[in-house]
Amino acid sequence: MSEPVTNLKNYAAPAELRRAPVVECSGGLGVLTDKLSEFAEGKTPMWWWILFLPAAFCATVVLPFCLFYQVFTGVGVWGNNHPVMWGLDIVNFIWWVGVAHAGTLISALLFLTRQHWRTTIGRMAEAMTVFSVMMAGAYPAIHVGRAWFDWYMFPVPNSNGLWPQFKSPLMWDVFAVNTYMTVSMLFWFMGMIPDFAVLRDRATTRVRKIIFSILAMGWTGSARHWHNYEKAYVVLSGLCTLLVFTVSSIVGLDFCTSQLAGWHATIFPLYFVIGAVFCGFGMMLVILIPLRKWCHMEEVITLSHIDKVAKLTLVSGLIIAYIYAMEFFIAWYSGDPYEKWVFGHRLFGHTYWILGWMLIGINVCVTQLLWFKKIRANLAVLFVIGILINIGMWTERFVIVVGSLYQEFLPANWGKYMPTIWDIGLYVGTLGTFFMLYLLFVKFLPMIAISEVKGAVPHGDPHHVLGGATNKKGGQP
C-alpha cells in the first residue's frame, strides 16, 4: 500500500484547505481494524480494575441496600417533606436524562448532518446514553410511595376496570423514558452488529466465537444487507434525533404544566433539552479524555474530536446562559409577585442562594473558557470543566425542583429540604452502576464503530486513491 501513499503527496490539497483526517490511519484498514478491536481483545489493564471494583461495589452493594431500605421503610427515609415533595429523587432523574442526551445527539443528529468525525466517538456516546437512561428510568419507578404498584401506570386491563390518567405529564414521562431507553438501545445494538461480526471473525477462542456469532446474527457484510442496514440506520438516527428534542421536552412539561411559580414557564421544554445536551457534553468530556489516553486511542479520538465536543459544549452553554437571563427577565417582567419572590430568592434567598450562584458561576462563566483554543486543546482543563459542568447542571436541577417548592404560594407552608444519607446513597449507587456498565462495555464490546470508521477513512473510499482508485482525479470529493 506504500505506492498510493506517495501518490497522495502529489495530489494533496494545500495544507490550509486540508481537513484533519477523521482518524490517523497510516497502516491501512487491516492495521486500523487491529487497533480498534485491540482493547476489547487484549488483556485487562490495571486501571480498569481500579475503576471497576469500586463502581461494582456501589452497584451491587450500595444501590440494592438503599433501595431495599427505602422500599421497606418508606419514602420517609429520604429528606423529602411537605412542601418539598420532590427532592434528590427527581433531581437525579432529570440529571441522568440529561446525561443521556449528548449521546443521542452526537450519534444521531451528527450522523444525519454527515459529520464524519462523529464515527469514532459515536459508539461511546450511545453507550453513555443507554446506561444513563437506565439510571434515569429507575428513579421514577422507585421514587413513588408504593413502588410495587407501578404497574398502575401502564394500561393493563384489570378487574378494577381502571386505567391510567393520560392527562398527567407523568404518564407522558413513562412513555418518553421507556421509549428513549428502548430506542437508544436498538440504535446502539444495531450499530454494533457489523462490529460484532468483526470480533466474531477475529475471535480466537471458541467461547468468544459463539458469543459474537450470536450477537452478530450471521452478519456477512453482503451489499444487500448493507443496503437495508444503511437505510435502517438513517431512519433510526432520524427518530433518535426527534427523541433528543422530545424526551427532555416532556420532562420539562412535568414542571411547566404545573402551577408553581418557578416551574410554570413556557421556556421549560427548550430549557431542559439544551440543559440536557449541555450536561451530556460535559459527561462526554469526562469520559472521552481519560479513555482515549488509557485505551491508547489518541490516533482514533484525535484532539480535533475533543475540540469539536468542546465547541458544542460552548454553544449549548451559551444558550443556557440566554435562558437563565430570560427566566429572570420574565419573572421581573411578568410582575407576578410569586415569580418575583422565587427568582429573587434563587440568588439572594436563604439556604440555597449559594447554589444559585454556583450554577451561574459554572454553567455561564466557566463555560466561556471554551472560547479559547488553548483551553480546548488542554485536556486536563477540559476534563475539569467537564466535571464542573456536570456539577453545575446537577445544581441547576436542584435549584429548579427544590428552589421552587420550598417557598411557594402560602408562606405558612414554607419549609426547607436537606437530603439524607439515603438520598445520597442512592445517587452514589446509580453512579456506580453507570460506570460499572460503561467499563464492562469498554472492555468487552467494540467501543468504536469499526466498520463506520473504516468507511470514513480515505482507504475506504472507492473514489480515493487510498481506496485504490486509479483515476488521476484522486483527492477528496
Next chain:
Amino acid sequence: MIFPKWTNSLPLALGVIAALTGAAVAAGVTIYLTPKYTRAGYQPVQPVPFSHKIHAGQLGLDCRYCHNGVEKSWFANLPGASTCMNCHNQVLKDDPRLQIVRDSATNNTPIPWVQVHKVPDYVYFNHSVHIRRGMSCVECHGRIDQMEEVSHAKSLSMSFCLDCHRDPAAKIRPTDKVTELGWQWSTNDEEAAKLQEVNGKKFVHDWKVETLQSCSACHR
C-alpha cells in the same frame, strides 16, 4: 462448523415459543388471578349443614326473616341461634345436626359460620340502600334459594360493581320484588327483557337513581 444448518431456524422457533408463552401467561393471569376465579365458586363447609334451598327455596322464607338488619344497616347480619329456634323448637327439635344451634341458643355461644361474601375492607358497600332502592339480592349473591350450601356466585370485583353502577336500569326492579330471587317481569324471557328495559329506564328516571362512578361512591 459451530452452527449446523438447523440453527438458522432457531430464531424463528424461539420467537414463536416466546410469543406462545406470553399469550399463555396473559391468559393464565386473567383466568386464575382475577376474582372471576379467586372468588366465584368459593364454597366452604359450614358448621351447620343449613340449606338455603330448603328454607328460602322450598319453604319460601323471606331473606329478611333471618337477615333482618339488611334494610337498616350496611351489613346483612346473620341470625342469632334464637331466631332459628323460633321454628326449630318444634320442627326437628331433636335432630342431631341441629345440636350446635341448640347449644348456641342455650349457652349463648356463637356458631362459627364461615364467611362467604366479602368485599375488600376499603369498599364501603351498603346493603340497605341497594335493597330498598330495588336492587335484588340475586344480582350479587346469585340464586341462593337454589343452593344447598351457599357458594360465591359472582366475582364482586370492582368492574362487576361498575357494570351495574353504569347501567342500573338493566337490573333495577320493583322494591317489593327484591327478595324474590327468581322473579322477573314475565315468564317469557324475551318479553321479560323488553319489560325490564322499559321499566328499568322508568324507575331510574322516576326514582332519580344516580349512576355513581366516582371514587366517593364506594371508597371513603
Next chain:
Amino acid sequence: MSEKVYGIIAEFDSPAAILHAAEKVRDAGYRRWDTFTPFPIHGMEKVMNLGNSMVGWVSLAMGGGAFASVVGLLWFSNAFDYPLLVGGKPMFSVPMTFVPSYIMLIMGGAVGALVGMLGLNQLPRLHHPLLHKPRFILASRDKFFLLIGALDDKFCEQETRQLLEAIGGKHIEIVEEEA
C-alpha cells in the same frame, strides 16, 4: 452429508477494485451474485441496482400503527370506558393525546427499522456457507469478496472462474453448502 455448490467466491484488495469487479460481473449479465465488504461501498447499490430499500416503509407502517393505536387507547380508556372528571379538563383532547402517541410513533418506527432490516436481510442466520471459508473472515477486516451464486442461470464453473480471474479476483474458490 452431501454437499452441493453454493457459488464461487473471489477476493479483492480495495473498495475501488471490488466496485470495478462488480460492474464487470453485472455487465457479464449475472443476476445472482453479491459482494461482501467490511463496510458499505459507495455506489455499490447503483452497480448492483438494488433500488430503494423497503426498510423505510416497514418503519413508517409500524410507527403509524403505534400512533393510531395509542390514540385509540387513550380515547377508549379515558373518554369511553371510564370517563372521570379530572381537573375540569376534557376527557379527550389533542394536547393530552399528542405527546404519548407521538412518542409511541417514534418507538414503533424504531422497532420497525430494526425488525425491517433484520427481516429483509433474513437475519439472524447463524449458519452461512461463506462463514466456513477460512479466508472469508477477512471480509470483516480489509478484504472485499465477490460471490457468484450457483443458482444463477449463466453460472458455469469454468466461465465464471475465468471471469473472476479476468477482473482481478484472487483466491478464487468454490463454496459448498449442505444439501
Next chain:
Amino acid sequence: MKNNLNNSTSPVTGRRYWRSLDELADTPEFKDWLHREFPVGASELVEDGQSRRNFLKIMSASFAFAGIATLGSGCRRPEEKLEPFGQQPENYTFGEAQYFATAMPTRTGAIPLVVKSYEGRPIKIEGNALFPGSNGGTDRYAQASILDLYDPDRARHFKHDGKVVVREEALNFLDELSKKFAANSGEGLAFLSESSTSPSRWRVQQNIASKFPKSQWFTYDAIDSGIHQRAATQAFGQPVHPVFHFDKAKVILSLDCDFLGGEDGAHEHIRKFAAGRKAGQGMSRLYAIESLFTLTGANADHRLRVAASSVAQIAAAILGAVISGQTPGVTTVPADLDLKWISECANDLAKNRGNVLVIAGQRQPLVVHLLAHAINTALDCIGNTVALIPGTDNRGGASGQLAKYLDGHAVDTLVILGGNPVQNSPGQMNWAALQKKAKTVVRLGYYEDETAELANWNFPAAHYLESWGDATTSDGTLVPVQPLIQPLFGGLSELDFLWRILGQSLGSILAVRSTHGSFVDGEQWKKFLFNGFVAGSSKSLENVKMVKSTSALNQLLVEAGKPVLSASNLEVVFFRDAKVDDGRYANNGWMQELPDPITKMTWDNAVLVSRKTARDLGVANGDLVEISLNGQKVIGPIWTQPGMADYSLGLALGYGRERAGRVGTGVGFNAYKIFSGKYIETGATIHKTGETHVIACTQDHWSMEGRPAVREANLAEFTKLPNFAEEMHGKEPPIVKSLYPNPFDEAKKTALHQWGMAIDLTSCVGCGTCVVACQSENNIPIVGKDQVKRGREMHWMRIDRYYTADPKKENPADKFKTDEDQQFSEWIDDVQAVNQPMLCQHCEMAPCESVCPVNATVHDQEGLNVMAYNRCIGTRYCSNNCPYKVRRFNYLDFNKRPLSELKGPIYSSAMLGHKTDGELDILRWWKDPNSGMRSEDEWDLIKLSKNPDVTVRMRGVMEKCTYCTQRIEHAKIGQKAKAGGSDNVRLLEAAGTIPKTACQQACPAGAIVFGDVSDPESAVSKAKAQPQNYGVLADLLTKPRTTYLARVRNPNPLMPDYREWPHSFEEYEQLNGNPFDHEKKGNG
C-alpha cells in the same frame, strides 16, 4: 374447591377488653369492624389472597381466628368466621352508629356532649347541640379526651406496693378501710381531690363527713379556675359564680384574661364572643391588656402589651377614669405606658355603659378581679353582661392546708382522688416528701404516674366515658355523665370508689339517681339521659350588689405593689397549656402534636420571651436557659414570641412529665419546679446553659409577605367597600376563555348536590378544636416530633397563623433571611395576628387531579375532590401542584410506628436490627408485610380508637380533607334508603338532612359553614353571597369550593394605635399597590 379445615371448632376468644360486650365481641359485626380498621385495600392488591391473609393476622391481634387459609385454599381468601349472637338482642342493628348524651366534667363546669359509638365502642365526641344556647361546639380537650380512653398506657391493674393484685382483693381493702375508720370516726383519714361540679360527689363528700367526722377533705387544682367564683363571692358578699355574656357586650376589656384560650369554658366564651361579633354594624370591640400573646390578644381590636404584674395598676387607673372621668396620673401606672390608650379605652367603656364587659384573667390576683367587678358595677353591667348564679359551696380546703396538716398531724391514710400532686403541685411544696408522711397512700388514678409511684395502693380510674356521674355546667345547668362502655380495665369511677369507702355497695348509677331522686323520676330520668341536661336548671340571681369598698380595693392594690422589671428582675407568667392542660393530656398524642394556637409549637413547651428580652439576655430560639425563681431552678428552651411584653417570661405548665407514658414522658420541661402557687411572680433571673434544644414548629415562616391569603378590613372601610376582599388579588387573574368546555359543568346538571364550605375569618379565633376533631374523625395518624420537624405532620386541616406588622417597620432585607432570623427583626415587637383554617379547597379546576398518573384523585359529580387511597401509588405530584399544600403524604407507616418512638428520629427505630415483641422487624415483615413495629398491647387499644367509616392509610399514600365524605355518603344513603321507590333523594337544609363536617360540628364559634351550594336557601350559599366572601389564590383560576369571609376588625378611631387599615392590608398594599384604583395596578 373447599377448605375443610377446622371449620366447626368455635374460636378461642383472645384477651378481651370488652367486658360489657363479651358476646358482642364475638359477633361478625365486631370482627368485621376489626377487619375494617386497617383496610387491606390501602396496603395490598385487592384480590390477592396472600396479602389478605397477612392483613387478617394483624387484625386478629386480640382475637384468635379459627380459620387460616392454607395451601389448600391457594390464592383464595382465608377462611373467616362470622359468629352471630346466640340470643339475638332486641332492637340492636349492627353497623348503625348509636349516639348517647353525656358530659365531660371540667374544673368549674362541664361540657355537654353527644358521643357516637359503634358496636359499643365510642368513636367520636360531639358537642350536645340540644343544650340551651349551644351550637354543638366543643373544645380541644373534649375532642382529644376520647384518645385517652384507648391510651395503652392508662392504668390497667390494681396494685398494692407495686404488685398487681386482683380486683376483688383491692376492693376488699377498701371495705376494711371503711370498717377501720368507721370505728375511729375517721381519725387520720384524709382525702385529696380535684375540684368538681358534681352534685353527687358533693353528696358523697357530705356523707363521708358525717360517717367519718374526724376525716379531712382537701381540694386542689394545679390550674386554679376557681378564682372567678371566689372573687365574685368576695365582691358580692355571697357565694356567686359569674357567667360572662360576651354576646351581649358591645365593648369587652380583657385584663390579662385569655377567655378565648386558656380559661376554663373557653368554648362557651368563643361561642358567645363570635355571636356578638358578626361582621357589620353593631359588632363588639375587644380591648386586651396582656403580657403573653394569647388567642384573646390575637383577636383583640386593640392590644396593650404590658407586664402581667402591672395589670392591677392599669385596671385601677381605668376604674378611676371610668368612675370620675379623670385621666389616670402618671404615678398610678407603669412609666412607659401610653396614657392616651388607657383614657380612650376608659372613655369607650363609659360611652357604652351597660353593654360593657370587663373580665380579669384567672392567673391575675384577686384584686384585679375585684377591680373588674368594680368597673362592671360602675357601668351597671352586673346582671346584663355579667350574670351571677349561685356559687357551688366551698368544697374542702386547698392543698396548701393539707401540706400543713400532713406536717402537723399523723395521717394514717391519705386518699388521693385523681390529680397528680407529685407532678403538678408547686415545686417549693415538695409534695413527694410530704406524701411519704402519710402511713398509707391510696390512689385512684387514670395513669400509673408520678403520684402512683409513691402510693401504696393504686386503683385504676375509669374514663368519664366509662362512668356514671353528673355535673353542673358553668351556667348551672345539671348534666348527666353516662357511660358508653364498661371500664376497659375494670377501673372505678370516683363515685364508685367513694361509695365503696362509705361501705355502701350500691353502684354509682344508683348513687347518681339517688342524688337527684327528689326531682328525677323514671320518665324524667330517661329524658335527662336522652337530652343530656335538665332544662331550666340554671337560674341567675337578680339585683346582687357589690359590697367590696373601693378603700378595701386600694388597700389590696398597695399590697400588689408596683414591680419594676428588667433583665435582672424578670417576671414569670405560668399559664395553662393549650394542649396538655395541667399535664393531664401529656400522654395524648393528638394533643402533643396539635400545634399551639399561637406559637404553632408541637411536642414541647418553651420559655416565651419578647425580642427585646431575648436580645438583652443574649439568648436566641432553642437556647437552653436556666430560670431561677425564689431558689428553685428549671431549664428550658427559649422561644421568641412576637407581641410578648418585655422582661416577662411565659412558662406553660404540665410538661416535663417523668412518668406520663410512651408519648408524654420527657416531653418539654416541668415548670412546676419553680411554681409556688402564684401564677405571676417577679424576681426571676436567667442564664444560658450553652446547650440548645430543637423545637418542632409547624409554621416556620411568620409573615404573610403581603400576600392576600387572609384579607382584612376595619369596620369603617368594610362598610364603604363591602367587596374589598374580591379586589385584593395576588395578581390580576388572566382573562382566558377555556379552549374546551369543562365536563364538570355537564355533570353538575345531573348531580343532586354541590358541596361547598365557607369559613368566616371574623368569627374564627384559631383555637384549633377543628384540627383535633378532624384528626379524631378521619383516623389521622400521629407522626411524632422528629417528623413534624421534617414538616411531615398529617393534619388534614391546619390553622395558618400569620403575624402582620406596620410595613414601615419591616426591613426589606429581612425578606431574604432565614426563618430562624425572624426572631431578631424588630417588626415582631408589635404585631397583629391572623388565623386561617386551611383545608382542601375542593377546587372545581383542581390542579392536583390533572397531574395524577393513575386517576387516584378525581372529581365526583357533587364537586368533591375525592381521593382513592387504594389507587394512589404516591408520586406526590399532586401535592407539588396544590397551591394550598393541603395534601398530606404518608412518608412512613405512621399507623404502625410505636408510640414510644414518636419523639426520636425514625432511623433509630426503622433500622434493620430493630425488634418488636422480641422479633426482628424484618422477620415480622417477611412473614407479614402488614406487621408494624407496634407491640400487641398498643395494637389492641389503638385499633379500637379508629373510626370504621374511614379507611386507614398506609405508607406511600397521599391523603387530604374529603369534606368528611363518609358523613356525606352516610346522609345520602340514609336519605335514599328512606326514599325507597320515590324520588325524594335530595338532602335539604330545610329538612335538616345536610350532614355536618367534623370541623364544622366541633367549631365553637360556628365559623365553618358547610352545605349544598346549589341550594340558594342553604346557609353556605347565603354565606358565600356575602360581599366579603373571597377564594384564596382564586386568581390561579382553581375555582375553590371552600371560600373565606374576609376578617373585619372593629378598632376605635380615637385610640392612639388606631390605623385606617389592618397591617395585613398595609403589607399587601406595599407589595401590590392599592387594589382599589385599577389604573395604577399592573395587569399581570
